[in-house]
Amino acid sequence: MTLYTNPFDAVAIPVVVLDCKFQVVTANKEARKAFGGDDQSSNIQDLLLQKREVRMLLQKTLETGAETTTSLSIKAGFGTVFQMSIRRVPVVDRPDGIALVLTFEDRSSLLDVKAMRSDFVANVSHEIRSPLTAISGFVETLLGPARDDPAAQERFLQLMDKEVARMTNLVSDLLSLSRVEVKERRAPKKTVDPNQIILQAEEIAEAFARKHGKTLVVTTNGVLPEILGNHDDLVRVLINLFENAVTYSREGGEIRMSADVDCGDNPLNKTAIRISVCDQGEGIPAAEIPRLTERFYRVDKSRSRSVGGTGLGLAIVKHILLRHRGKLEIESTLGEGSEFRIYLPIAETSK
Ligand SMILES: Nc1ncnc2c1ncn2[C@@H]1O[C@H](COP(=O)(O)OP(=O)(O)OP(=O)(O)O)[C@@H](O)[C@H]1O
Ligand SMILES: [Mg+2]
The missing domain is CATH 3.30.450.20 (PAS domain)
Incomplete structure (x- = not known):
């Protein structure tokens, strides 16, 4: 032939x-x-x-x-x-x-990855530099003009405390992000109880909401079936969504969380647990929604910074959900509020 x-x-x-x-x-x-x-x-x-x-x-x-x-x-x-x-x-x-x-x-994709890495390092450096610059300014003032002024000293120490908290936040978010990225390809093998996850997140979120003058209303529809997952990571997902709902909603507002089983008419196209976190906040412009899960992306940078935000919360959510083969959906109406819905496939043994 x-x-x-x-x-x-x-x-x-x-x-x-x-x-x-x-x-x-x-x-x-x-x-x-x-x-x-x-x-x-x-x-x-x-x-x-x-x-x-x-x-x-x-x-x-x-x-x-x-x-x-x-x-x-x-x-x-x-x-x-x-x-x-x-x-x-x-x-x-x-x-x-x-x-x-x-x-x-x-080799283009390799070069793209390299570019992304330098971009990331530049972002991290920038985020760390701002609190450091602020702290060194405060130290200078404390050693100079505020040396004999106890009231000013108190005020500057409080500001420094806030900046240190911001840096600590950033470092712990960066660590969480790298930890979830490392194990992203390995799907979780152990089953966890979503009812427990919601309970634990609710306890933490409740205290956070109260501190900020907001109410949290949680409704679950019956007992949820087990899912394959990591308990702590999934609690982190809910906390991040709650924290955002509290931070970016108006004074006295209500944050509603509901959880139920969705029988397949969802982005996963299979039976999944749906957990929704709804706020009565300012809402998010439609054009910004697809970018929210990018690292360091913030709609209003100075606003998020002033409340100690690092812009990594939703990136962490995205990576944890990727590992769990789950999905995040975001809906928002300007001036009315936002809804963040997560879908997690239920474990085979639960079917
Ligand atoms: N419920 C919400 N309502 C309005 N805007 C929101 C909401 N959730 C998130 N956002 C916007 O998305 C941005 C990114 O959120 P993300 O949680 O990733 O970061 P962050 O809240 O700024 O910081 P942190 O890392 O501390 O969570 C926020 O800065 C905010 O602009
Ligand atoms: Mg956040």
């Missing part, structure tokens, strides 16, 4: 074969897709040979047989960055007896 297809077409990354005069012998489907042109393409050849470094590497591999690699960015295919490797191979049925095989690995 004779195969007339190019076997390189079955390779999932771009492959280009050049002869010893650097003419394209063949280019596979992925290469044609990435660089344009046909399989004996002058397009690809021009694209490669116009780069001096590539010409030098081709020459080096041709002469020494040593593999060479370089990073190559191509405009077609929208800013794709490839790691190009050049290898020399013997070819029996060609007069020159050798060919150069060029393979191209897409």
